[in-house]
Amino acid sequence: MTPRKDLLDIASLSNEEIEFVLANAAPFKDLFRRSVKKVPPLRGRTVLTLFYEPSTRTRSSFEVAASRLSADVTHFDVEFSSVVKGESILDTVETLEAMQLDYIVVRHKQAGIPNLIARNTAASVINAGDGWHAHPTQALLDAFTAREVLEDLRGRRALIVGDIQHSRVARSTSLIFRRLGMEVAYLAPGSLMPRQIPDEITTFGNWQDAFDWKPDIVYLLRVQSERLDEPFFPSATEYHNNFGLTDARLKVLNDRKLWLMHPGPVNRGVEITDAGMNYERSLINQQVENGIAVRMSVLYWLRPGAAPVA
Amino acid sequence: MKRLYKNAQIASADSPKLPSADVLVEGDRIIGVAASISDASDAEVIDCTGRILLPALFDIHVHAREPGQEQKENIASCAEAAINGGVTGFIMMPNTTPAIDNAGVVRTVLESARRARIGSSIYTAGAITKGRKGEELAGIAAMKNAGAVLLTDDGFPVDNPQVLRRAMEYARDHDLPLASHCEVKELSGKGSMHEGSVSYSLGLPGIPSISEEICIARDIRLAEFTGTHLNIQHVSTARGMDTIWRAKQRGIRVTCEIAPHHLLFNHEDIGDFDTHYKMNPPLRTKEDNAALLEGLIAGKFDVIATDHAPHTPFEKNQDFASAPFGITGLETALVSLYDRFIAKGIFGWDIIVKHYSAQPRSLFKLPTVPVQEGGVAEFIVFNPNRTTTFTREFMKSKSLNTPFLDKQLQGQIERVIYRGEELLAR
Structure with a gap:
């Protein structure tokens, strides 16, 4: 396996690399049951989190993962930096380059920003979510979590429900599920379903058809509250009634013993109800815990200074 | 001062054919286009063998x-x-x-x-x-x-x-x-x-x-x-x-x-x-x-x-x-x-x-510039056998935002003639 500098998306990973990251996440997770959860592989290394979009969960997850590997962790506070004064991304990167960091974890609302940064730094760049494009560590933790309950994913089915159009999670997680042998379907209102998705992904416009497809996992996406102002659907209530996991639909999950996933944070009353949050086959908290293990595995795997993969 | 573009292949709007011809230029005009022009001993001769001459x-x-x-x-x-x-x-x-x-x-x-x-x-x-x-x-x-x-x-x-x-x-x-x-x-x-x-x-x-x-x-x-x-x-x-x-x-x-x-x-x-x-x-x-x-x-x-x-x-x-x-x-x-x-x-x-x-x-109701006798001498000599590499040095534009930057392509613009004057000669 050629050493890899950056993790920018799922599409560019080989199956061997995916398996490597997933395999190493397991022993890292085992550490969490010990009283001392810290191991030394990244001692003396510096990890910087560069978040242009607010995200407490993902950022904390990376920071905990880096700390448990004994790295020094710093946060570049975009809110107070000159970025808001119009400094360009590449000016910022040049500054960071002078600090000789080893890893930069970046989140940005524009697709492709991590790719741009990766081309201009020797540090390893980890994409923590860019626009609608990719969220590779989320995909890896989703795959890890799905394997914990289903073991072999080949021939299994995942139904991803919600705002597909604006979702980097749908793009990355559907890709890794398919790479591991799963079949994937999308369920979304037509206005939030991209017109040209890969042929291998089945699409549904209502829950009944989607349930008839017999999924093993139902993966709910967060409905971004800012979308409520645009004419993608008439109202949050209408969305909930037609595409949310109502109590009646939750009963179907329960009767058929289907697993429930969600990347968090959830909108109670929109895509999920209180009862859904307490569903016994909900994997939501497990996803959070696994996120740390998978991100440790990613940091352990990447090689700062390696040649970028074209 | 005359210039004789010798043995060029002439491109036109009417046909994909490229008839061979000599093109004689004096001042801003093309004063002769013929299969062979030999009575122009006072002209500078530019060998255009294998080149396309196009408006x-x-x-x-x-x-x-x-x-x-x-x-x-x-x-x-x-x-x-x-x-x-x-x-x-x-x-x-x-x-x-x-x-x-x-x-x-x-x-x-x-x-x-x-x-x-x-x-x-x-x-x-x-x-x-x-x-x-x-x-x-x-x-x-x-x-x-x-x-x-x-x-x-x-x-x-x-x-x-x-x-x-x-x-x-x-x-x-x-x-x-x-x-x-x-x-x-x-x-x-x-x-x-x-x-x-x-x-x-x-x-x-x-x-x-x-x-x-x-x-x-x-x-x-x-x-x-x-x-x-x-x-x-x-x-x-x-x-x-x-x-x-x-x-x-x-x-x-x-x-x-x-x-x-x-x-x-x-x-x-x-x-x-x-x-x-x-x-x-x-x-x-x-x-x-x-x-x-x-x-x-x-x-x-x-x-x-x-x-x-x-x-x-x-x-x-x-x-x-x-x-x-x-x-x-x-x-x-x-x-x-x-x-x-x-x-x-x-x-x-x-x-x-x-x-x-x-x-x-x-x-825009502007006169066209076909390569013909009596017409304005405004044409390109194009060499299909040479290549062009679009380097920074090659480019005259202030900007370099082209997918062809540093790429090598077949063909080269060797000469550009504008109203009889050679604005470019490589």
Whole structure:
């Protein structure tokens, strides 16, 4: 396996690399049951989190993962930096380059920003979510979590429900599920379903058809509250009634013993109800815990200074 | 002083055939074209064996960025870029800062243009509306009197159909063609590339084909209604082309442009967010490439025009959504079309001469420059056996935003002759 500098998306990973990251996440997770959860592989290394979009969960997850590997962790506070004064991304990167960091974890609302940064730094760049494009560590933790309950994913089915159009999670997680042998379907209102998705992904416009497809996992996406102002659907209530996991639909999950996933944070009353949050086959908290293990595995795997993969 | 271009293959708009001939130039004129000219012992002889001699090009869609955006380009650098690409005349677009939307600015840019080596062949368009805002009509008659040859808000459509109707009526009465950048802004939204399979996988907001196609249909209907000569700029979709073709067959006064990049590239070329493939209208699909190429060969397009749109490296070296639309084209158009199409036998030299030299001039009632006895000596000597590498040093434009940067292509523009004068000789 050629050493890899950056993790920018799922599409560019080989199956061997995916398996490597997933395999190493397991022993890292085992550490969490010990009283001392810290191991030394990244001692003396510096990890910087560069978040242009607010995200407490993902950022904390990376920071905990880096700390448990004994790295020094710093946060570049975009809110107070000159970025808001119009400094360009590449000016910022040049500054960071002078600090000789080893890893930069970046989140940005524009697709492709991590790719741009990766081309201009020797540090390893980890994409923590860019626009609608990719969220590779989320995909890896989703795959890890799905394997914990289903073991072999080949021939299994995942139904991803919600705002597909604006979702980097749908793009990355559907890709890794398919790479591991799963079949994937999308369920979304037509206005939030991209017109040209890969042929291998089945699409549904209502829950009944989607349930008839017999999924093993139902993966709910967060409905971004800012979308409520645009004419993608008439109202949050209408969305909930037609595409949310109502109590009646939750009963179907329960009767058929289907697993429930969600990347968090959830909108109670929109895509999920209180009862859904307490569903016994909900994997939501497990996803959070696994996120740390998978991100440790990613940091352990990447090689700062390696040649970028074209 | 005479010059004898010996043993060249002469390209014309009428036929893909390339008859061999000697071309004798004196002053600004071609004084002889014949299979063999031997009685010109006083002439400097230029051996053109194996070279194509074709009428020089004319580009009706160029962003010279003057006034106000001289960090990208100015008229002087733009003219040198044009010469470097075998283009000896062009029309400047009015999306400058301030916009070319009144007679004063028209006079200023034309005065600046006169200082270029091809100064008397540089023309300007004037904006349709003040500040290109799509609200109030610009001073159309005054701009025409000052020398504007075309009206356009290029870069933007005129959203309000009532404003466009009035502008067309005015343009018609002043005998000015009106060019439309066709786009329904609400459908394009925040899109930065074609809406399709690649915009899905890159997670970029898309510009759907219908954004362009609906506006083409609307503007043609208005042109038909008002009887105005409408030119549709940079057609990028097969459906858009078909709509225009049907209108032409019904006798509506509509003409249209094809940009080389819409023939050469498609959305898959964007790859890893490469902003050198970001332009508006966006690169569409492989199927569109094929249909547009077929349309060009079938005569559905009037002109090839580059939409030469310089931007600085700093501006283009941003994330895909933030980078500006547009690539340069003047210096690369002829060689890239040769490399991809003529060299491979996909079309002949007549397509280039017809669509990138003769018809662009005819459209604006300018004399064409065929290689013939008695005609103006304005031609290119093209060597198909040499290559061109588009390095920084090669490029005369102030900007380098082209997908061809540092690429080597087959074919080289060896000489450019403008009114008898050799402006370029490699």
